[in-house]
Amino acid sequence: MKDPIAFVHEMSWDDLSEAARKQVELNILDLIGVGAGGMTTRLSGIVRTHAHVEFGGNIPMLFDGRTASASGMALAAGMTIDALDGHDGFNPAKGHIGAPLFPAVLAVGHEAKTSGRAFLEAIAMGYEFGARVSVAQHATVPDYHTSGSWGAVTAAAASARLLGLDRDLTRHAVGIAEYHGPRSQMMRCIDHPTMLKDGAGWGAMSGVSAVKLACSGFTGAPAITVEQATEHWDDLGDRWYVLEQYYKPYPVCRWAQAPMEAAMTLQATHSFEASDIEAIEIETFHESVRLAMPHPTNTEEAQYSTSFPVAVALVRGDLTPQDISDEATEDAEIQSLSSKVTMREHDVANAAFPVQRLARVCIQTRDGKKYQSDWQEPKWDHTAPPTEAELRAKFHALADPVLGPVAAKEIEDTLANLAVLPLSSLSDQLLRPIKASTTIGSAA
Structure with a gap:
């Protein structure tokens, strides 16, 4: 068996092919666009106010500017992205890796003042870790839980990497996240749709909280899906699941x-x-x-x-x-x-x-x-993926009306060069409030 805990910290940006590195960039861009679109929902407004009031801290929230703790910011960003069902997904997981992963890494990375390369590596690692932990969970528990459940474990692993936790603390962090992550019933929300959605925000919050607890000496190892479901980790580092995500042309299930x-x-x-x-x-x-x-x-x-x-x-x-x-x-x-x-x-x-x-x-x-009709599959599966131009056009269709085309283009350009920049060059743009000026084309 490959060692998942070692992989959390040892995987390098250089291990990825050029195609995989480009897909990480496009996945992040897609998540940012969906997050911008999600800002227009009542769900997002409610959860951002909740995070600001109940999760005290000094980290600005996504496109909001009001502050919360890292856990609160991850909650608000994850639920804002999840508020518009347009983010990437992974067929075997019946869910979404990026929606709980990206908010946690953004919150922890911004707080830790990390580099852009370290942020990209954490996201890339998270897609590989998340793909396998999701399948491991579905294979080892009887109920169909939301993405936030195994997404919490993924968020904890990526956050542990960013903070440089040692092996023992990382084991405890992912164990806490697995135990306390939102084992929410997906089909209940399918039968009775509400603002609960796919649990992405709660998963991001649980993952960040798990790392913070582990750093304080709170114990929680082992994570069963990581350390005991060994058959799901054998291709770690050999098969790159970031290249096997699907994308949504339409913001519905x-x-x-x-x-x-x-x-x-x-x-x-x-x-x-x-x-x-x-x-x-x-x-x-x-x-x-x-x-x-x-x-x-x-x-x-x-x-x-x-x-x-x-x-x-x-x-x-x-x-x-x-x-x-x-x-x-x-x-x-x-x-x-x-x-x-x-x-x-x-x-x-x-x-x-x-x-x-x-x-x-x-x-x-x-x-x-x-x-x-004949039997039909959804558009933009990984077997017939969208082009880079199509994903960029989708980003602008979602982001431009909310952020303004100038601000959206600045985000796109910064992300394209993030491997040689500090994360703050991107996060400062994402974590400032939407102003009236942005909607008419100014990046002020």
């Missing part, structure tokens, strides 16, 4: 995106309008069928629905954050079309999940015609 693509393909091929549709039947895997929210009343319900995003895609030809905002859920045309969707579980899709998220769609129009 990944499970809804294959039906969206299939429906839009049918519409483009057969040239019917949304108003021509009589009925929509979607065949897919069990978990996607449970995204049973045809009439959402807020963005959390819209993001954890299959039928509503499919209706948006058929009416608008796309889906943006504005299309699943609280106000947008009141759109009568989309609500009406969403009510015409029937969801069915299919053995083919169940057998492929979670490595593949398959769906096929049959649309019947008012003139009695039926159009049947």
Whole structure:
């Protein structure tokens, strides 16, 4: 077995291929863009105020400027990113490595005044550690927990690296994080969507808190998923999972995106309008069928629905954050079309999940015609990834309206050169408040 604790501290930026280093940069950029988009949600506003009031400290929060502790800042940033379901993910984990990892590393790295290279190395290590600990947890516990659960262990490992903890303290940090991380029930939030989401913020907070506790002498080793689930760590340092993440063109649950693509393909091929549709039947895997929210009343319900995003895609030809905002859920045309969707579980899709998220769609129009799609996968899986230009365009589509195009471009340019800069050159931009001037193109 490879030694995961040794890997936490020994992996180097130089160990990665050029492609892997570029993907780390793009993953961070994508997370920043999703975080900017998440700032517009009620969820983010509530949790940022909570972190400022209840987690006293001197670290500015993401795009806010008010301060909190490192743990509080990680909580607020993680939940802000998680507030808009558009961040990268890892199919075997049924979840997201970056959303709990990035906020923890940003908070701890900013507090420790680390270098940009050290920050990038911690993120790169975290993707490799997080991929394996996620699969280990899913293989060793009966319930399907949110990304924040194993994300807490990942956040602790990356934070321990940044702070230079020795082997013993690192073992205790990841052990504390595994024990106290949010073992939150993912399918409960699928069945009853609320602001709880995928636990990313709580995972980031738990990971940072675990490291702080370990540094104070609090014990917690071993982490079972790290030290006892040995079969999941054998390819550590040989296979680079940062190159096997998926990306989201649309800010809704990944499970809804294959039906969206299939429906839009049918519409483009057969040239019917949304108003021509009589009925929509979607065949897919069990978990996607449970995204049973045809009439959402807020963005959390819209993001954890299959039928509503499919209706948006058929009416608008796309889906943006504005299309699943609280106000947008009141759109009568989309609500009406969403009510015409029937969801069915299919053995083919169940057998492929979670490595593949398959769906096929049959649309019947008012003139009695039926159009049947092939089995469809979501767009931008790692087997057919987005181009660098597409990910950069996604970042600007999310960030420019919130931060302003000048500020967004400065973040993008700084990140591209971060390996030879101090982290503060980036974090100072991310941790200042959004001002009115930024929305009209000034980086002030």
